[in-house]
Amino acid sequence: MSYREIYQASLDDPEAFWMQAAEAIDWDRKPSRALHEQGDNLYEWYADGMVNGCHNAVDRHVGNGRGDQAAIIYDSPVTGTKSSLTYRELQSHVASLAGALVAQGVSKGDRVIIYMPMVPEALEAMLACARIGAVHSVVFGGFASNELAVRIDDCAPKAIIAASCGLEPGRIVKYKPLLDSAIEQAAHKPDVCIILQREQETADLIEGRDLDWHAAQEGVTPADCVPVEGNHPAYILYTSGTTGAPKGVIRPTAGHLVALHWTMKNIYDVDPGDVFWAASDVGWVVGHSYICYGPLVHGNTTVVFEGKPVGTPDAGTFWRVISEHNVRSFFTAPTAIRAVKREDPKGLEREKYDLSCLRALYLAGERADPDTIEWAQKILDVPVYDHWWQTETGWTIAGNPAGCEAMPVKIGSPTVAMPGYDVQILDEAGHPVAAGDLGAIAVRLPLPPGTLPTLWNATDRFRKSYLTTFPGYYETGDAGMIDEDGYLYIMARTDDVINVAGHRLSTGAMEEVLAGHPDVAECAVVGVSDDLKGQAPLGLVCLTTGVNRPHEEITTECVKLVREKIGPVAAFKNALVVERLPKTRSGKILRATVVKIADNQDFKMPATIDDPAILDEIRDALRTIGYAQG
Numbered sequence: 001m002s003y004r005e006i007y008q009a010s011l012d013d014p015e016a017f018w019m020q021a022a023e024a025i026d027w028d029r030k031p032s033r034a035l036h037e038q039g040d041n042l043y044e045w046y047a048d049g050m051v052n053g054c055h056n057a058v059d060r061h062v063g064n065g066r067g068d069q070a071a072i073i074y075d076s077p078v079t080g081t082k083s084s085l086t087y088r089e090l091q092s093h094v095a096s097l098a099g100a101l102v103a104q105g106v107s108k109g110d111r112v113i114i115y116m117p118m119v120p121e122a123l124e125a126m127l128a129c130a131r132i133g134a135v136h137s138v139v140f141g142g143f144a145s146n147e148l149a150v151r152i153d154d155c156a157p158k159a160i161i162a163a164s165c166g167l168e169p170g171r172i173v174k175y176k177p178l179l180d181s182a183i184e185q186a187a188h189k190p191d192v193c194i195i196l197q198r199e200q201e202t203a204d205l206i207e208g209r210d211l212d213w214h215a216a217q218e219g220v221t222p223a224d225c226v227p228v229e230g231n232h233p234a235y236i237l238y239t240s241g242t243t244g245a246p247k248g249v250i251r252p253t254a255g256h257l258v259a260l261h262w263t264m265k266n267i268y269d270v271d272p273g274d275v276f277w278a279a280s281d282v283g284w285v286v287g288h289s290y291i292c293y294g295p296l297v298h299g300n301t302t303v304v305f306e307g308k309p310v311g312t313p314d315a316g317t318f319w320r321v322i323s324e325h326n327v328r329s330f331f332t333a334p335t336a337i338r339a340v341k342r343e344d345p346k347g348l349e350r351e352k353y354d355l356s357c358l359r360a361l362y363l364a365g366e367r368a369d370p371d372t373i374e375w376a377q378k379i380l381d382v383p384v385y386d387h388w389w390q391t392e393t394g395w396t397i398a399g400n401p402a403g404c405e406a407m408p409v410k411i412g413s414p415t416v417a418m419p420g421y422d423v424q425i426l427d428e429a430g431h432p433v434a435a436g437d438l439g440a441i442a443v444r445l446p447l448p449p450g451t452l453p454t455l456w457n458a459t460d461r462f463r464k465s466y467l468t469t470f471p472g473y474y475e476t477g478d479a480g481m482i483d484e485d486g487y488l489y490i491m492a493r494t495d496d497v498i499n500v501a502g503h504r505l506s507t508g509a510m511e512e513v514l515a516g517h518p519d520v521a522e523c524a525v526v527g528v529s530d531d532l533k534g535q536a537p538l539g540l541v542c543l544t545t546g547v548n549r550p551h552e553e554i555t556t557e558c559v560k561l562v563r564e565k566i567g568p569v570a571a572f573k574n575a576l577v578v579e580r581l582p583k584t585r586s587g588k589i590l591r592a593t594v595v596k597i598a599d600n601q602d603f604k605m606p607a608t609i610d611d612p613a614i615l616d617e618i619r620d621a622l623r624t625i626g627y628a629q630g
C-alpha cells in the first residue's frame with residue numbers, strides 16, 4: 001500500500017486501522033475495540049485489553065527464538081566499556097530487579113522514579129517497572145535536585161532507582177547527593193531507594209532507606225509479568241510548559257506498544273534483528289520510545305551510548321559506533337550533527353569507518369537546519385530524514401514513511417503526517433487556512449494510540465494547555481504551514497518554550513528562578529539563536545531600586561542560580577542588566593521583539609508598545625555582550 005492509502009485508511013476507519021496494527025503485539029486479553037471515547041474530548045485506546053509492556057519488549061522474544069540475540073549493546077567511550085546483553089540475559093536481569101521491587105512492596109500502579117545515566121541498568125529499571133505494572137518516571141540526569149524534588153512531589157513515588165553517578169566529559173556528576181537533597185526538599189518521601197554503585201563513585205547509603213542494587217536482588221523471587229489494562233499508565237514523563245511547574249505526560253501502555261511497533265518498520269525501516277540506534281538519553285522521550293521500548297518491542301537490538309558526539313574521544317565516535325555495531329538506522333538531534341560538523345567540517349573522521357551498514361539518518365528534537373541536513377547527506381551518502389514529534393505524542397506526528405514508501409525529501413520539512421494524525425493549520429479563529437499559509441499547527445481529535453490521554457493529576461491543565469484554544473483539536477504549540485503536496489513545515493513555537501540542544505526548556509521556569517534573586521526586580525528570559533545549540537537562553541534583568549553592586553557580580557550569581565535550581569541542562573550562561581523591559585501598554589513583555597533585536601532580524605514596531613525608546617536601550621545593552629550586531 002502507498003503512504004497515501006495507509007494514511008487515508010487511518011483517518012477513514014481508525015477503528016479497523018488500529019485493531020489491525022494491534023495484531024503485532026501479544027495480548028493477555030485482546031481488546032474488544034480500539035477507541036474508547038470518554039466524552040468531553042477525552043479518548044483512550046484499547047482500554048479493555050490486558051497486556052504487559054515488558055512481556056512484549058523482552059519475554060516474547062525469548063519465547064520466539066530471539067533469546068540469544070543481543071537486546072542491548074552498551075558502548076561507553078567515557079568509561080572505556082563495550083558489552084552486550086542478550087534478550088535471555090535481559091529477561092533474567094529484569095525479572096530479578098522486578099522481584100526486588102516487589103519485595104520492597106512496590107506493586108501495580110505504584111510510581112517509581114528512575115534517576116540514572118546512560119547505562120543498560122536504566123533500561124532494566126524501566127522494564128522491571130513495566131513487568132509489575134509499576135509506573136516509572138525517568139528524570140534526566142542534567143536536572144538539579146530542585147527539579148527532581150518537584151517531580152517527587154508530583155508523582156509521589158514509592159521507590160526511587162538511581163545510580164551513584166553519571167559521567168560528563170571531565171567530571172563525575174554525583175547523583176546521590178542530588179537525590180538526597182531532592183528527597184529532603186520534597187514533602188513526599190519514598191519508602192526505598194535502590195542505588196546502582198558505579199565503580200567511578202561509591203555513594204553513601206542511608207540506613208533503613210537505601211539499598212544497594214545487587215543486595216536488593218539477593219534471594220528475591222524473580223517477578224512474572226503482570227497483565228495491566230490497555231489504558232494503564234506505562235510511565236509519566238515530565239516536560240516543560242509555559243510556567244515553572246513541569247507537565248507530567250502520561251503514556252498509556254497498550255497504545256504505545258502498538259504505535260511504537262508500527263513505527264519501527266514503517267518509519268525507521270528496520271526488521272527484527274537489525275541494530276537500531278537512537279543517540280539520545282533515557283531521560284527524554286526519544287530515550288523512552290527509541291532507546292528502550294520501540295526497538296525492543298520490535299525485536300531489534302538497541303544501542304545504549306554513554307558519550308557525546310565530540311570529545312569522547314573525537315568527532316568520529318558516532319561513525320565508529322555505527323560501523324562497529326552494524327547500525328542500520330541512526331537517530332539523533334541536529335545539534336549533535338552540528339557539533340560533529342563544527343569539529344570535523346570535511347568529514348575526515350567519517351572516512352575512517354565502513355558505514356555500508358547504515359541505511360538512513362533520522363533527525364528530531366529541534367528544527368533541522370538545511371546546512372546540517374545537506375552536510376550529513378554529503379558525508380554519509382544516505383537519506384537524511386527530519387521528523388517532528390513531541391514528548392506528548394511519544395512518536396512521529398510528521399515524518400518520512402521510508403519503510404512503506406520513501407517520499408522525496410524536501411529540505412526544511414519533516415515530510416508528511418503519520419497515520420492517525422489529522423494535522424491542520426488553523427488561523428486565530430480556529431479555521432483551516434489555505435495550503436502555503438502560516439497558522440497554528442493543530443491535530444484533529446482523537447490523537448492516535450500512544451499519545452497522551454491527559455496529564456498526571458492535572459486534567460484541567462491538560463484541557464487548558466492543549467484542548468481549549470481550538471475546540472475539537474490538540475494544540476501542538478508550534479506554528480507552521482502545509483504546502484500543496486501535503487508537506488508540513490514547522491516554523492516557531494507559539495508559546496514561551498525554547499529548544500536548547502534538543503532540550504525543551506521553559507523560559508517561565510528560568511524567570512521564576514531569576515525573580516528569586518534578591519536584587520532582581522523584574523526579568524525576562526528569551527531564546528536567542530545559537531549556531532551550535534539552535535537556541536540559547538538569555539536573561540534580561542532589571543535591578544531593584546537602590547541596588548548598586550557591580551552588574552557582573554549580579555549576572556554571575558544569576559547564571560549560578562539557574563544552574564543550581566534547574567540544572568546544567570538549562571545551558572543558561574548569559575544574563576544582562578537592563579534599565580527597563582520593553583512592554584505593551586497592558587504590561588506584556590515583548591519577548592519576541594527582544595529575540596529579533598538580539599538576532600539582528602527585521603521586526604515591525606509592535607503597535608501596542610508602551611515606549612518605543614526602550615528598544616534602542618535594549619539593542620545597545622545587547623551589543624555589549626555580542627548580540628544585535630550588524
Ligand SMILES: CCC(=O)SCCNC(=O)CCNC(=O)[C@H](O)C(C)(C)COP(=O)(O)OP(=O)(O)OC[C@H]1O[C@@H](n2cnc3c(N)ncnc32)[C@H](O)[C@@H]1OP(=O)(O)O
Binds near residue numbers: 140143339364502569
Ligand atoms: C522528538 C521529541 C523530542 O524532542 S525528545 C528530545 C530530543 N532531544 C535529545 O535527544 C537531546 C539532544 N541533545 C543531546 O543529546 C546533547 O545536547 C548533545 C548534542 C549530545 C550535546 O551534549 P552536551 O555537550 O552535554 O550539551 P548539553 O547542552 O546537552 O548540556 C548542557 C550542560 O548539561 C550537562 N549535561 C548534559 N547531560 C547531562 C547529564 N545526563 N547529567 C548531568 N549533566 C548533563 C552538560 O555536561 C553541560 O554542562 P556544562 O554546562 O558544559 O557544564
